Amino acid sequence: MFGKVLFATTATPACDNAAHVAFNIAEKYHSELLIFHVLGLPSRGFSPFVRDARTGEEEYYDQDYIQWVEEELKNTYAEQLARYPNARIMTMAGTPHTEILRLARKEDVDFIVMGAHSRQERTGALGYRQAGSNMQRVARSARCPVLIVNRPCTTCLWYFSNIIFGTDFSRASYSAFLFASKLAREIGSRLYIFHALDLSAMHAGKIFSQEEIEDQIKAAKEKIHRIYLSQMQDYDNVEMEIWEGVPYMEILKYCREKNGDLIVMAHHTREIDPEEALLGSTVEQVVLRASCPVASVNRPDKIQEQRKTR
Amino acid sequence: MTQGKLCNKRPVNTEEELHSLLADKGGKSYYEEMQDLDVDASEIASILEKTLKSRMRTWLEICTHCGLCADSCFFFLANNRDPEQVPSFKIQSTLGKLYRRKGGVDNEFMRMAMDTAWSKCTCCNRCGLYCPFGIDMGVMFSYLRGICFSQGFVPWELKIGSGMHRIYRAQMDITTEDWVDTCRWMVEEHEDEWPGLTIPIDKPDVDIMYTVNAREPKHYPEDLAEAAILFHIAGENWTVPSIGWEETSLAMFAGDWEGARLQVESVYEAMRRLNPGRMVVTECGHAYRATVIEGPYWAGLASGKTPVETFHYVEWVVEALRNGKLKIDPSRKIKEPVTYQDSCNYVRNGGLGDIAREIMGYIAEDFREMSPCREHNFCCGGGGGLNGIGRYRRERNIGLKVKRDQILATGAKLVITPCHNCWDAVRDLEEVYRIGIRWSFLKPILLSMVEIPHHLLPKE
Structure with missing residues (x-):
């Protein structure tokens, strides 16, 4: 599951927490690690200029520049590289999400690790209300699971002991379940299957009767049994819970209560224009606020592939 | 005859040549070599003899220097009405001289001609619309670029660009x-x-x-x-x-x-x-x-x-909009003020201005015309290859002011730019002048509002 890990980095402190997790996972699972940095946006029409992603300066996209940046990357991650040298440093000029997805496809990676956004100054959810558009696009389109790390992981000691799988019962959520359950099984972690009944419409004046809420909880419970628990067969290190409220809040509270060190969800919102998705979807809010990494899984490809080859 | 290793009159035809050009940071050695590049006057004379035909000869001869083309040129307007930016002056002092001297010019002249042909004209052909004789300086500058290229006087990025086409x-x-x-x-x-x-x-x-x-x-x-x-x-x-x-x-x-x-x-x-x-x-x-x-x-x-x-x-x-192959959901039309950047190459020179308006009628509720617009619209400021040439970045950025002011006058914060060059220029304009605008091709806008036939939706 972690055979080939792509760590996509802005090479700025915004990705330090992600780097920590990426190297730890690679070390623990003996992964082949690709450290990939998109140098900057190709600029000025067809010209060989690049607007450097870190400095904002205009640079000539040539061998000197590439070598210089790769050297910088080696310095940035010198400590981790000394501990885990089985890593390849790669760079490319382009639009970050496009190049990350292109490389992931070309290298057929099993897992992508990235930070939530490239803004260096803030890492909390208060200052702004949306996660980075590159992260959103990668999470939405990648064929493999994408692990998004925003805040320092306080519970990540063992990668991973308590996996929280949040579901909205969509098709993409089933892929997320396949990943979460397989991971739990392989490393013997406890799996928490969680659904939040969305009561956010209450704020807009829509009142649900208690009876309605209870009916819906009952229906969700049946769904969890039918869709997910029935697939777990003999694996009993699993529990389920349904709470009601604002979904992202509920999953965060649940994660905290269970000492979750990994949240697995599907990121399948169609809206990726940050202007439109101002409030962000559940997964973005979770990503920004969670104190553990969040894996976004939308597609079954990598998980089923491995199942076939076994 | 002095020909540089990188800067010379030979076009780039191999990957090896291309890579050595690309390795020359910013074309530093390339432009240094250009200082010593020989000019083959007899070859230029022969090219002029064979290809400068009656239309352009007439244009060069009948120009009365009336100056009516001056205000048509965005470079003239953006550069404080500098007389050296009047299109007729620009072409007479380059191609005109070259023609009158029958190619007998030196290296310095050719470098001046190159700088004029690529940094003072985007071949947008707007001046031709305003000249009482219909003299089109854009067409002549395009021709002049050919002569410059034949002698190796071409901006570094475009030597690379033309090599890319030849190879790939x-x-x-x-x-x-x-x-x-x-x-x-x-x-x-x-x-x-x-x-x-x-x-x-x-x-x-x-x-x-x-x-x-x-x-x-x-x-x-x-x-x-x-x-x-x-x-x-x-x-x-x-x-x-x-x-x-x-x-x-x-x-x-x-x-x-x-x-x-x-x-x-x-x-x-x-x-x-x-x-x-x-x-x-x-x-x-x-x-x-x-x-x-x-x-x-x-x-x-x-x-x-x-x-x-x-x-x-x-x-x-x-x-597709007319025959209903694409149907716009009226509730998802663009509500905010929006303007359209008429591309010189398919509106002024291709006659598609009406079509652009018709599309905007389908997709926008508050469409604001730039002034002037349609075939009279100004170049985005980055046409003719100018967007990509590092040597003329300063000149390009000054020229962008005209488009900036046109956009600001519409009050629109969204500019539809169905042209890669315009899209780039408007983006760069925002980067240079920070006027708070957004820009988009048509495709993502259409996708955000088109009705999707039921049978094409994924089955959950």
């Missing part, structure tokens, strides 16, 4: 495998959401052969996916060629007419091979000019037309 038949180093793989990738990425989505490659006898700008597969592959999704929604029978898919022509901007011919011939060959009903060109202005308007002449086609009928993307869009 694309403005960027994209091989056939890269291109085909990008098409497959885009299908893989979107087929879950759009069951049945395909990008058919080399399918013969279809209705539409679609061709693109190399920057799309290189940097913005979503553009290709969006085109495919819109064709899918419209139910079109279409294809892309595996070879001959690139419409643009940096060779044209460079004045490399041989390279320009090689490029368009690859597209015409694809048309002959696949026999489509027609070709649709992506949202690019100069690509349309190169392959549709000028290309047939480069390729020596007696009809002056492409082998099959060719549509600019806006023409396909308006047709």
Whole structure:
């Protein structure tokens, strides 16, 4: 599951927490690690200029520049590289999400690790209300699971002991379940299957009767049994819970209560224009606020592939 | 005869030459070598004799220096009405002198001619519209670029660009495998959401052969996916060629007419091979000019037309909107004030201004015209290759002021720019002047508001 890990980095402190997790996972699972940095946006029409992603300066996209940046990357991650040298440093000029997805496809990676956004100054959810558009696009389109790390992981000691799988019962959520359950099984972690009944419409004046809420909880419970628990067969290190409220809040509270060190969800919102998705979807809010990494899984490809080859 | 190792009159034809040029940071050695580059006066005289025909000779001779072209030029307006930016002065002091001296000019003159031809004119052809004699300085500057190129006096990036076309038949180093793989990738990425989505490659006898700008597969592959999704929604029978898919022509901007011919011939060959009903060109202005308007002449086609009928993307869009192949959900039309950047190459020089308005009628509730607009619109400021030339960054940024003020006057914060050059220039304009605008091609806008036929939706 972690055979080939792509760590996509802005090479700025915004990705330090992600780097920590990426190297730890690679070390623990003996992964082949690709450290990939998109140098900057190709600029000025067809010209060989690049607007450097870190400095904002205009640079000539040539061998000197590439070598210089790769050297910088080696310095940035010198400590981790000394501990885990089985890593390849790669760079490319382009639009970050496009190049990350292109490389992931070309290298057929099993897992992508990235930070939530490239803004260096803030890492909390208060200052702004949306996660980075590159992260959103990668999470939405990648064929493999994408692990998004925003805040320092306080519970990540063992990668991973308590996996929280949040579901909205969509098709993409089933892929997320396949990943979460397989991971739990392989490393013997406890799996928490969680659904939040969305009561956010209450704020807009829509009142649900208690009876309605209870009916819906009952229906969700049946769904969890039918869709997910029935697939777990003999694996009993699993529990389920349904709470009601604002979904992202509920999953965060649940994660905290269970000492979750990994949240697995599907990121399948169609809206990726940050202007439109101002409030962000559940997964973005979770990503920004969670104190553990969040894996976004939308597609079954990598998980089923491995199942076939076994 | 002094010819530089990098800067010389030989066009770039091999990857080795291309890489040594690319390795020369910012063209530093290239421009140093240019200082000593010899000028072959007899060769220029011979080119002028053979190719400067009666139309341009007449233009050069009958110009009365009345100055009516001055205000038509955005460089003149943006540079504090500098008399040296009057189009007639610019062409008379370069091509005019070259012609009168029968090519007897020196290195310094040729460098001045190069700087004038690429940093003081974008070949937008607006002046030709205002000259009482119809003298088109843009056409003549384009011609002058050819003479400069023949002597090796061409901006570094455009020497590289023309070499790319000669080697890869694309403005960027994209091989056939890269291109085909990008098409497959885009299908893989979107087929879950759009069951049945395909990008058919080399399918013969279809209705539409679609061709693109190399920057799309290189940097913005979503553009290709969006085109495919819109064709899918419209139910079109279409294809892309595996070879001959690139419409643009940096060779044209460079004045490399041989390279320009090689490029368009690859597209015409694809048309002959696949026999489509027609070709649709992506949202690019100069690509349309190169392959549709000028290309047939480069390729020596007696009809002056492409082998099959060719549509600019806006023409396909308006047709699909008119016949209902694309239906806009009225509730999702653009509500905010929005303006449209008329591309010189397909509006002024291609006559598609009405079509642009018709599209805006379908998609926007508060469309604001720039003033002036349509065929009178000013160049975005980055046309003719200027966007990509580092040597003239300062001049380009000054020129952008005219477009900036035009956009500000509309009150719109969103600019529809169905042309790669305009899109880049407007983006750069925002980067330089920070006026708080956004810009977009048509495809993502259409996708955000088009009604999706029920049978195309994924089944949960």
